[in-house]
Amino acid sequence: xxxxxxRSTSALPFSRAGAxxxxxxxxxxxxxCGGMPPPTLPTDLPAAWxxxxxxxxxxxxxxxxxxxxxxxxxxxxxRLVDEALAQNFDVARAGSKLRQARRLALRADAPYLPTxxxxxxxxQDVSATDSYLHASLxxxxxxxxxxxxxxxxxxxxxxxxxxEAALQAARVSVVAEVVHQYLALRGAQRQTALLERLLAIxxxxxxLSGVRARSRVGAASESDExxxxxxxxxxxxxxxxxxxxxxxxxLAVLLGRTAPDAAWMQPAPQPRLGAVAVAQxxxxxxxxxxxxxxxxxAVLQAAGxxxxxxxxxxxxxxxxxxxxYAFNITQNRRASTTDQIPAFGPFIDLPLFDWGLRxxxxxxxxxxxxxxxLAYRQTVLQGVSEAETALSALVQQRERLAHxxxxxxxxxxxARSQRSLLAxxxxxxxxxxxxxxxxxxxxxxxSAAQAAQALAFVDLYKALGGAPxxxxxxxxxxxxxxxxxx
Numbered sequence: 001x002x003x004x005x006x007r008s009t010s011a012l013p014f015s016r017a018g019a020x021x022x023x024x025x026x027x028x029x030x031x032x033c034g035g036m037p038p039p040t041l042p043t044d045l046p047a048a049w050x051x052x053x054x055x056x057x058x059x060x061x062x063x064x065x066x067x068x069x070x071x072x073x074x075x076x077x078x079r080l081v082d083e084a085l086a087q088n089f090d091v092a093r094a095g096s097k098l099r100q101a102r103r104l105a106l107r108a109d110a111p112y113l114p115t116x117x118x119x120x121x122x123x124q125d126v127s128a129t130d131s132y133l134h135a136s137l138x139x140x141x142x143x144x145x146x147x148x149x150x151x152x153x154x155x156x157x158x159x160x161x162x163x164e165a166a167l168q169a170a171r172v173s174v175v176a177e178v179v180h181q182y183l184a185l186r187g188a189q190r191q192t193a194l195l196e197r198l199l200a201i202x203x204x205x206x207x208l209s210g211v212r213a214r215s216r217v218g219a220a221s222e223s224d225e226x227x228x229x230x231x232x233x234x235x236x237x238x239x240x241x242x243x244x245x246x247x248x249x250x251l252a253v254l255l256g257r258t259a260p261d262a263a264w265m266q267p268a269p270q271p272r273l274g275a276v277a278v279a280q281x282x283x284x285x286x287x288x289x290x291x292x293x294x295x296x297x298a299v300l301q302a303a304g305x306x307x308x309x310x311x312x313x314x315x316x317x318x319x320x321x322x323x324x325y326a327f328n329i330t331q332n333r334r335a336s337t338t339d340q341i342p343a344f345g346p347f348i349d350l351p352l353f354d355w356g357l358r359x360x361x362x363x364x365x366x367x368x369x370x371x372x373x374l375a376y377r378q379t380v381l382q383g384v385s386e387a388e389t390a391l392s393a394l395v396q397q398r399e400r401l402a403h404x405x406x407x408x409x410x411x412x413x414x415a416r417s418q419r420s421l422l423a424x425x426x427x428x429x430x431x432x433x434x435x436x437x438x439x440x441x442x443x444x445x446x447s448a449a450q451a452a453q454a455l456a457f458v459d460l461y462k463a464l465g466g467a468p469x470x471x472x473x474x475x476x477x478x479x480x481x482x483x484x485x486x
Contacts, residue, residue: 036151036307038300039369041376045282045384051392052278062277065288066468068461069179072271072454077182080255084178085468087256091174094167095470101163108156112144122329130330142318144311151307158301162294167470169290176462178254180455183271185247187451190270192240194444195233201437202230208430218430270447273454278391280464285383289465295372295379302372306365312358316349383463390460397453404449408442415439 063071070078085091120135144152206226212218248260286292321344351358415435421427 036147036154036303036310038154038303039373041296041299041373042380043283043286045285045380047281047283049278049282049388049391051388051395057275060275060277062279063461063466065280065284065461065464065466068466069175069458071276072179072273074182074271076268077179077271080182080251081175081178084174084254084256085171088170088174088254089256091167091170094163094170098160098163098167098470101160105156105160108153109149111152112142112149114139114141116140130328133327133329134324135327136322136324138320138322140318140320142316145317146311146314147307148311151304151311154300154304154307158297158304161297161300165290165293165297168465168467169294171470172290172462172465172467174254175467176458178251180458181247181250181254183451183454183458185244185251185264186268186270187448188240188243188247189265189267190447190451191444192237192244193267194440194447195237195240198437198440198444199230199233199237201433201440202226202233205430205433205437206230208433212430270450271454272450273457276457278460282384282387285380285387285465289383289463291379292376292383295376299369299372299376302365302369306362306369309358309362309365313351313362315351318347320344320347386463387460390456390463394453394456394460397449397456401446401449401453404442404446408439408446411435411439411442 061071069081116137116139118135118137120133122131122133124131143149206223209218209222209226213220213223244265248264251264252258252260280288321342323342415432415438418427418432418435422429422432
């Protein structure tokens with residue numbers, strides 16, 4: 001690399017001044033050349049989901065992607081989601097990074113705008129007899145030719161897009177986790193209540209089996225069987241209670257609290273999910289799914305880095321002007337009339353020979369751009385796959401719940417019929433307990449299936465990227481992007 005500065009005194013001949021103006025005009029003409037536009041990304045996605053539910057009845061509510069959890073109809077859950085979005089530390093950290101990116105994006109052009117600096121220092125001449133005070137005022141401008149400036153803008157825009165997508169990814173994750181843990185808490189409480197009722201039935205059966213054994217009405221083994229059933233039921237209670245505690249602790253972390261709210265542990269109805277209509281299409285993933293948007297930003301970043309590498313293949317040209325004043329400190333005077341020296345002109349760094357390093361960097365950036373496009377395609381495919389899997393799970397859980405609901409209703413009808421026989425004296429308490437137990441077990445299975453269906457609903461809208469958009473801030477995203485693009 002060689003540097004060729006052109007300097008002049010305060011009075012320039014017209015020919016040299018005209019030449020400088022001509023060079024400046026040529027450099028300005030080259031300022032917009034050489035940018036690397038990002039490649040066109042593929043958008044060929046299925047027109048519809050393969051595992052969508054069958055046609056729903058007219059009037060079935062359509063889920064809003066930005067408030068999907070409200071379909072569960074639980075005001076307490078709505079309040080928890082709002083609190084988590086306001087207090088969660090992951091969301092707050094992602095918001096801070098976005099504000100950092102916005103501040104930097106608004107100044108992406110700064111390296112390619114004129115700058116001014118002042119300098120003052122003391123120097124000593126070669127003979128070490130005199131010392132001088134040098135004061136200078138310098139102006140420099142590197143316009144960012146051959147696409148350097150445009151590539152830097154692309155990279156700033158990519159950083160901004162990445163931060164925006166990261167914030168939305170945090171919001172999607174937090175909303176899904178809050179709903180998931182709340183459903184897990186209510187489901188565990190419901191299971192605990194059913195197990196306690198089942199334990200009471202098993203305790204009653206154990207007492208009656210002892211009476212039957214002493215009365216020689218039943219076999220002695222009945223007491224052993226009843227005792228074993230009761231012990232097995234009792235063994236299911238600690239894991240169910242622990243699941244509720246674990247879910248409440250997870251909720252506290254998500255909401256930025258040091259401990260769970262005592263009100264959460266009070267039993268409450270288990271949220272129920274009715275029939276829903278999924279309005280989102282596979283193509284919507286390109287617009288709302290955060291990891292797809294991050295992959296798109298990575299392509300833009302790679303394109304900007306390739307543009308910078310290509311610009312480095314050409315001369316680096318800048319313009320500058322300076323005014324130098326020298327004062328002889330030792331003799332307290334100016335030594336000559338040349339101590340005030342103005343100068344201006346272009347500065348050219350001309351690459352000559354670097355063993356092919358710059359070309360290798362450009363080729364490597366080209367390969368990196370191709371890799372980012374492949375990563376984008378993989379991310380899109382992964383998003384479609386996750387959404388299809390979640391849709392299938394929701395459909396299957398809905399079908400499972402329908403069957404278990406039918407079974408529970410049938411067993412409950414049988415238990416009621418048996419109670420009629422008991423009231424008529426045609427059956428005994430001991431026989432009634434087995435029917436009640438079967439009906440209660442079926443209800444526990446149905447309740448678990450109901451919770452599983454709701455959790456599948458959560459997984460679906462997490463895969464679709466469902467969450468509220470961040471509130472507007474002092475520096476809107478659109479304004480920052482427009483400023484970067486200028």
